[in-house]
Amino acid sequence: MSAQHAAEIHTGSRFSFGENWSRFLELLDDRRICQAERSLCDMLKVENLNGKRFIDVGSGSGLFSLAARRLGATVHSFDYDPKSVACTRELKNRYFPSDPHWQINEGSVLDDKFISELGNFDVVYSWGVLHHTGNMLKALNNTSSLVSEDGKLFIAIYNNQGRASKIWLQIKKAYNQLPSGFRWLVLWPAMIRLWGPTTIRDLVLRRPFHTWRHYSEESLRGMSPWRDVVDWVGGLPFETATPEQIFYFYSEKGFALKEMKTCAGGHGCNEFVFQRM
Template identity: 60%
Template sequence: MNDTAYALSAEREIARGERFSFGKNWSKFLRELNDERIALAMASLEQYLGKGYLHGKSFLDVGSGSGLFSLAARKLGARVFSFDYDPQSVACTQELKRRYFSDDPDWIVTQGSALDQAFLHQLGQFDVVYSWGVLHHTGNMWRALENMVPLVKPDGKLYIAIYNDQGKWSRFWLRIKKLYCQSPVIIKYLILGVVFIRQRGVRLMIDLLRGRPGHSWRNYVKKGGRGMSPWYDLVDWVGGYPFEVAKPEEIFDFYYQRGFLLDKLKTCGGGIGCNEFVFIRSKG
């Protein structure tokens, strides 16, 4: 598929309520992007990949979204290749490249799919393949996970984050996400309001009673450690469809069987959110 075909396919799926408009959400997030958020994103990459590790390395951002982590990797000295299925996400990443690394040959941004093996095959291999919170939104998570394998160089790193399997609660959220994507705007805002109260309301009320109104909301950027936004993360969570999940041991076993060793793991403690994995591909 070419860029036009990808764009048309994504737009049709969004119009039919089969896919959340991730790029539309991230384009709004870019209004809040500042040096502090960029620094936190850079620190997050170095925390998991190693301080100074990215300098001179090749970095593939699979599902670049807002483009923040492609930007962070480039600032850390990596040669970056970014792609996303959503045309507005591609536009976000291109905008960040324009702002910070205009006409830089060491940062390429294009449109593509983690499910398109022909597209992926032409990319070659990378020192780091990064896909944070993306592959579970492709519509075929296990195929997407499989497609990451040949992209990683021997002794290279695969850094992924996958939604935690909560059993019945994951099935509940799947229904909510599907309803959100298929609903008119007024219903979308109603769903967002209910989830906002459920997930953030108690914490905000405690802040108010302690005389620190909005403290946890304002501190989200630092507490999360990735430079993201509490509101746009919430919208992404509620609307993020397609939606698949996995237990940490399932991801570990999947990649162990394919010659990857676990280097780092951070779970979400069995709750809502992503489990993060850094794997190293064996040389053998």
């Protein structure tokens, strides 16, 4: 699997999310961890996860696996990207060394055999991951199979902006196909597009770069603004869905929508919490 992942990055068809996350770990602190804990509790409508089985599908940095473990859950984390797996293991070694209640594996949500061997979980969590698999519909389906009876599914999926999403897909392809030394040719114009209006607004309000300087305080994943820009511009594979598409997909599988937060039609993620009925 590692060889396949490396080949996809070499050909420019996949972004190295794990490399981006490894740099994020340098910025991780208790404030960001507590913020992650609060976001889990707020969306799941719980005070803790004591006695719950929690699986992090595409664990990335491992931040939300750590948050779930600190909230009392027994945690299983996995990711397709070997560097993301390494990030998650690093966090476990920092905060829960030798803990038998936190397992970490390398695996793909598209691997039917791997998924079938994991079992069922009270909370299945996958934030901003399934649209990066290359086969989002299968990833959505396989993820749902992990939810136990009465269990909850917490996912976040990129919003479909129509023509704008198609343009971003071309930008992402251009970024990944360029040699690393030339990727700034795509990255800097994209950053100006993403941050230009906000920066101008802050200047007009006489608070220069206020949003940029305080971005990580509001970011759900605790990312720095620069890391988030790189993650967005580079993020391949890339698929999107409207809120309605996600709602109908899971309602037909016997799930009830419990919570939803949309990105108000923007290019970010819509968040959903479903419960298996």
